[in-house]
Amino acid sequence: MSHLPDRLYATPQAQLGDFAFNEDVVRVFPDMIKRSVPGYPTIVENIGVLAAHFAQPQSILYDLGCSLGAVSQAMRRHVRSEGCRVVAVDNSAAMISRCQEYLNAQDAMYQELLPVQVLEADVLTIDFAPTSLVAMNFTLQFIPPEQRLPLLARIRQALLPGGALILSEKLCFADAQQQTLLNDLHIAFKRANGYSELEIAQKRSALENVMKPDSLEVHRQRLLEAGFSQVVPWFQCLNFASLVALP
Numbered sequence: 418m419s420h421l422p423d424r425l426y427a428t429p430q431a432q433l434g435d436f437a438f439n440e441d442v443v444r445v446f447p448d449m450i451k452r453s454v455p456g457y458p459t460i461v462e463n464i465g466v467l468a469a470h471f472a473q474p475q476s477i478l479y480d481l482g483c484s485l486g487a488v489s490q491a492m493r494r495h496v497r498s499e500g501c502r503v504v505a506v507d508n509s510a511a512m513i514s515r516c517q518e519y520l521n522a523q524d525a526m527y528q529e530l531l532p533v534q535v536l537e538a539d540v541l542t543i544d545f546a547p548t549s550l551v552a553m554n555f556t557l558q559f560i561p562p563e564q565r566l567p568l569l570a571r572i573r574q575a576l577l578p579g580g581a582l583i584l585s586e587k588l589c590f591a592d593a594q595q596q597t598l599l600n601d602l603h604i605a606f607k608r609a610n611g612y613s614e615l616e617i618a619q620k621r622s623a624l625e626n627v628m629k630p631d632s633l634e635v636h637r638q639r640l641l642e643a644g645f646s647q648v649v650p651w652f653q654c655l656n657f658a659s660l661v662a663l664p
């Protein structure tokens with residue numbers, strides 16, 4: 418399994434198209450996400466811990482926007498409840514096929530892992546079965562803003578009592594000074610991880626039309642509007658945060 422360094426934006430691109438989760442991104446994705454998202458490894462591992470806390474016997478755990486299945490793998494390492502299974506969903510064919518390979522490799526290394534079903538599908542069109550845990554790790558920010566509330570409302574409806582939604586997102590900030598500071602610090606994080614000014618600028622521009630972060634306040638209000646009763650931030654590193662929303 419290839420773990421290539423991310424050089425996708427290292428050379429000047431004549432035509433900077435919109436960022437897409439295609440074959441080129443899949444090849445470098447583990448390196449890209451680790452060097453771009455402060456706290457990513459900590460978030461992924463601890464989603465496993467949170468999943469084990471909320472998982473109920475004989476229930477489904479969803480990993481929505483699973484990419485290469487890092488969250489599904491963490492859930493499989495941590496969840497011990499009887500009869501649970503993971504459903505991992507992504508609408509990128511390139512991601513889904515590599516995700517299945519990684520999960521097969523995990524199956525070959527460990528015994529008695531939860532079964533996983535890998536689905537190439539749009540999270541906006543799937544029907545949710547009753548579930549004790551839904552993880553959306555940096556996926557909602559890629560969903561068109563007007564679709565976010567209806568999606569969260571459908572997730573809320575599918576959640577069993579005692580279950581939870583884990584929502585990780587890049588944040589923006591209403592206060593201009595706070596926005597500038599945390600944006601500068603995120604750029605400093607990328608620089609410290611070996612990205613050049615050109616790589617940082619080109620990726621930023623490719624993401625502009627595709628990834629639309631909200632503020633913590635917008636997330637909280639929308640989750641309450643979707644029918645969640647409580648929103649609890651459990652992790653933040655710079656402008657990246659993860660919340661638990663309870664039904």
Ligand SMILES: Nc1ncnc2c1ncn2[C@@H]1O[C@H](C[S@+](CC[C@H]([NH3+])C(=O)[O-])CC(=O)[O-])[C@@H](O)[C@H]1O
Pocket residue numbers: 438450461481482483484485486487488506507508509512538539540541553554555556559560
């Ligand atoms: N409508 C959609 N339906 C299904 N999938 C979608 C949709 N829109 C985007 N995606 C998928 O959401 C994923 C977002 S990456 C998640 C990281 C992962 N969770 C991780 O913990 O490694 C976040 C990032 O790269 O910043 C991509 O794989 C998209 O194809």
Ligand SMILES: O=C(O)C(=O)Cc1ccccc1
Pocket residue numbers: 449450453454587620621624628
């Ligand atoms: O790179 C960025 O600036 C991000 O905000 C996160 C990211 C990470 C991986 C793919 C797309 C976006």
